[in-house]
Amino acid sequence: MQVQVRCYATLSPYSPPEGLVEMAPGSTPRDLIQNLGLPMDEVKIIFVNGKSADLSTPLGDQDRVGVFPAVGGG
Amino acid sequence: MELSGFIQDLARHSHTLDNYPFACILDAPLLDLAGNYNIQPWQAQVKALENQICPERYIRNFKTISLDMQLDLARSRVIVVGAGGLGGFVIELLVRSGVGRMTVADGDVFELSNLNRQLLGSTHLVGKNKVEAAGNRAKDINPFTRVKTCGKYLQQEDLPGLLPESDLVLDCLGGVEFREQLLQAAGIHGCPVVTGFVAGNTGLASTVFPGDRTPAAFWQAGQGQGAEIALGNVACTVSMIATLQAREAIHILTRQKPCLRNRVFLADMQACSFESLEI
Structure with a gap:
């Protein structure tokens, strides 16, 4: 299955190309x-x-x- | 307070404008009347609005902000915690909109590196207190907002003295520290909080009434470990989130439904995409 992912702020370099990842069915956010x-x-x-x-x-x-x-800047 | 003469004087000094279904009064006569009757400008503004006389400075708010809503704002008391990036814009918007009483708390002074985004800062104010700049700016914009300043970083023990006399808290703190304590203390005092928190191109805002779900998971980090330390803060993200905070504040103070309870507004300024997420 395909999951759309966006990582924010300091984690944004981990966003996958095109924002898409192939995962096994039944995967969880921890697996991701x-x-x-x-x-x-x-x-x-x-x-x-x-x-x-x-x-x-x-x-x-x-x-x-x-x-x-x-995130806590102001 | 004997105000029957005041109300007659108000009527005498007011005027009508085409296309507005209420009378208006200019700043100078309203301030003079406040002085003559020994009441504060914010109180004079409340009296004017109670008598269907709108300070002319607000007429362009109408019909988005009705005269009754303008009166709600004039009667309201808010506390703005933090007079940096978010706080500077929030103060600007709420004072212009006609909030009656505001307390601003911040122990910081301006640094050169604040000037990329902090509306209250300017070249000649580097090294000067932020709350003093806030008070001066508010006075320049709107003499009918009474601003009290507290030139220190609030601590837990300061909150019981401040929260009971506030209708709303604007959490404009910098850093993850103290945000959750502020939220908890506000909850104990039955005070809603509109919070904003930003880092780089990512901006977030949320409204928390006592008992609501909170965005505190975003603040689960040690001192100085928020993403803003690595990414810095930029003017466009800060002003966007401050605008959302002020919008929520105005809705709450005028007894309209806020949009961000049990939700967090996400501004992704990199992708120019905006979303309201459920927490």
Whole structure:
């Protein structure tokens, strides 16, 4: 299955080319983070299809995933 | 306070304008009247609006902000925590819009590296207090907003004295530190918070009423570990998020439905894409 991914702020260099990743069916955000080589301790919050999700939520084909580090500037 | 004469004087000094269904008054007579009757300008503004007399400076708000909403703003009390990037724009927008009373807290002074984005900063203010600049700017823009300044970084123990006299908190802090404590203390005092947080091209804003879900997961990092340390902050992202914060504040203060409760607004200024995410 294919997942759309966008990583934000300091994590943006980990965004995949064209924003797309091939994943095995049943993969979770945790699998995705490992697949992209994202530093797990820097990932603070994940959104799947516009909703906050936990690391073990199963992903579906064409799901949209947003990955954020800590952000606090003002 | 004997104000019957004040109200008669208000009517005498007001005038009508074509196409507006209420009377208007210029700044100078309203300020003079406040002085004559020994009331503060913000109180004079409330009295004018209660009597269907609009300070002429707000007439272009109408009909987006009705006279009743203008009165809500005139009566409102907000606290802006942080007078840096977000705070500078938030203060500007809320003072122009007609918020009656504002407390601004920040212990910082301007540095040259602030001037890329901080509206209150300017070349000649490097080394000067941010809250002092905020007070002066507010006075220049709108003499009917009473601004109190608190020239220190707020600590937990400062909050019980400040929050009960506020209708709304604008969290314009810089850095991940203290944001969650501010949110918790505001919740205890029944005070809603509109928070903004940015790093580089990524900007986020959220509204939290007591008991709502919060965006605190974004702030789970040690001191100085937010993405803004590595990426810096730029004017376009900061002003975009501050604008959203001010918009939410005006909606809350005028008893309209805020848009960002249990949600976080995401501005991706790299892709020029905007999204409201559910938290």
